[in-house]
Amino acid sequence: MAAFDQAQARGQTVIDIAGLSTRFGDVTVHDNLSMDVRAGEVVSLVGGSGSGKTTLLRQILGLERPSAGSVRVFGVDIHRADAATLQTLRNRWGMLFQHGALFSAMSAFDNVAQPMRELRALPEDLVRDAALLKLQMVGIAPSQAARMPADLSGGMVKRVALARALxxxxxxxxxxxxxAGLDPALSEAFVDLIAMLRREMRLTVVMVTHDLDTLLALSSRIAVLADRRLVAFGSAEEVVRVDHPFIHDYFLGQRGLRALQGMRDMKEHHYGK
Ligand SMILES: Nc1ncnc2c1ncn2[C@@H]1O[C@H](COP(=O)(O)OP(=O)(O)OP(=O)(O)O)[C@@H](O)[C@H]1O
Ligand SMILES: [Mg+2]
Known part of the structure; x- marks a missing residue:
C-alpha cells in the first residue's frame, strides 16, 4: 500500500493551519486562523467577497507569507521548507485558479502537457498519452485537443484547466x-466530474465556492471565513446552526433553504431515515 493510501485510510491530517495571521500593510485579512484538512475530505471555503478565501489558498500553496502562525502540508512547514522540498510538494498538488485558467498562446493539449514537460523526466510520447488521457477524463476528445483556449467554450476552458491541475x-x-460563470447544467456536470475524479483518484480537495449547490453536493466539511477567522467549520448541518449574519444570509435565504432541503431529501433517498 502506498504511503498516501495508508494516510487516507487513517484520515490523516494533510493540511494543518495553526494560528495563521495575514496582513497586507495595515489590513488584516486573517487573524489567528486555524484549520485542518484530513485525507480524502472535500473541505469547502465560503465567505463574502474579499474575506480572504483566495489568500488562504495562496498561504497553503506557499505563495504568501504569514505574518504569524504556520501552514503544514503533508507534515512540511510550507514557509520554512527549502526549494527542493517545496518543489516535491508542488508535484503532489494541483490548483485550478479563480482567474486566467489557461495559457492563451498554448493549445488545450499543450496546456495539459506543460506541467509534465516542466518535470523533464518523461519522454514526449508518454507525455502525449498522459495528456490525452487527462483530457479524456474531463470529457475533451483527442480531436479537440489542438484547439486554442480562445476557441473553447467557458465550460471547456474550466475542464481543460482541471485536466492541467490533474x-x-x-x-x-x-x-x-x-x-463560477457556468450555467446550472454545466455547473452540475462539473460537480459530477469532480465527485467522480475524487473517487477514482482518491483526491483530497480544498475548494472555494460561492455556489450553494456545488457546496452542498461535494463538501465533507464547510469552513466559513468571516471577521478574519473561521466563524464555523463542520458539516452543513452543523454550520447552519451557527448564529452569524453571513451564515444567516448565505444559507438561510430562500435559495439556501431550498438547497439544504434538496440535500436532506437526497440523503434520505440514499440512506433511508
Ligand atoms: N497582494 C496583496 N496585497 C494587498 N492586499 C491584498 C493582496 N492580496 C489580497 N489582498 C486583499 O486581501 C483581501 C482578501 O482578498 P481575497 O482575494 O483573498 O478575497 P476572496 O475571499 O478570495 O474574495 P472573492 O470572493 O472576491 O474572490 C482583500 O481585501 C484584498 O484586497
Ligand atoms: Mg477569491
Whole structure:
C-alpha cells in the first residue's frame, strides 16, 4: 500500500493551519486562523467577497507569507521548507485558479502537457498519452485537443484547466470557484466530474465556492471565513446552526433553504431515515 493510501485510510491530517495571521500593510485579512484538512475530505471555503478565501489558498500553496502562525502540508512547514522540498510538494498538488485558467498562446493539449514537460523526466510520447488521457477524463476528445483556449467554450476552458491541475496525478487538489460563470447544467456536470475524479483518484480537495449547490453536493466539511477567522467549520448541518449574519444570509435565504432541503431529501433517498 502506498504511503498516501495508508494516510487516507487513517484520515490523516494533510493540511494543518495553526494560528495563521495575514496582513497586507495595515489590513488584516486573517487573524489567528486555524484549520485542518484530513485525507480524502472535500473541505469547502465560503465567505463574502474579499474575506480572504483566495489568500488562504495562496498561504497553503506557499505563495504568501504569514505574518504569524504556520501552514503544514503533508507534515512540511510550507514557509520554512527549502526549494527542493517545496518543489516535491508542488508535484503532489494541483490548483485550478479563480482567474486566467489557461495559457492563451498554448493549445488545450499543450496546456495539459506543460506541467509534465516542466518535470523533464518523461519522454514526449508518454507525455502525449498522459495528456490525452487527462483530457479524456474531463470529457475533451483527442480531436479537440489542438484547439486554442480562445476557441473553447467557458465550460471547456474550466475542464481543460482541471485536466492541467490533474496532470501530475496530485493527491491534493485546490479549486478556486470551479463553477463560477457556468450555467446550472454545466455547473452540475462539473460537480459530477469532480465527485467522480475524487473517487477514482482518491483526491483530497480544498475548494472555494460561492455556489450553494456545488457546496452542498461535494463538501465533507464547510469552513466559513468571516471577521478574519473561521466563524464555523463542520458539516452543513452543523454550520447552519451557527448564529452569524453571513451564515444567516448565505444559507438561510430562500435559495439556501431550498438547497439544504434538496440535500436532506437526497440523503434520505440514499440512506433511508
Ligand atoms: N497582494 C496583496 N496585497 C494587498 N492586499 C491584498 C493582496 N492580496 C489580497 N489582498 C486583499 O486581501 C483581501 C482578501 O482578498 P481575497 O482575494 O483573498 O478575497 P476572496 O475571499 O478570495 O474574495 P472573492 O470572493 O472576491 O474572490 C482583500 O481585501 C484584498 O484586497
Ligand atoms: Mg477569491
Amino acid at each position: 496532470a501530475l496525478e496530485p493527491e491534493l487538489l485546490f479549486l478556486d470557484e470551479p463553477t
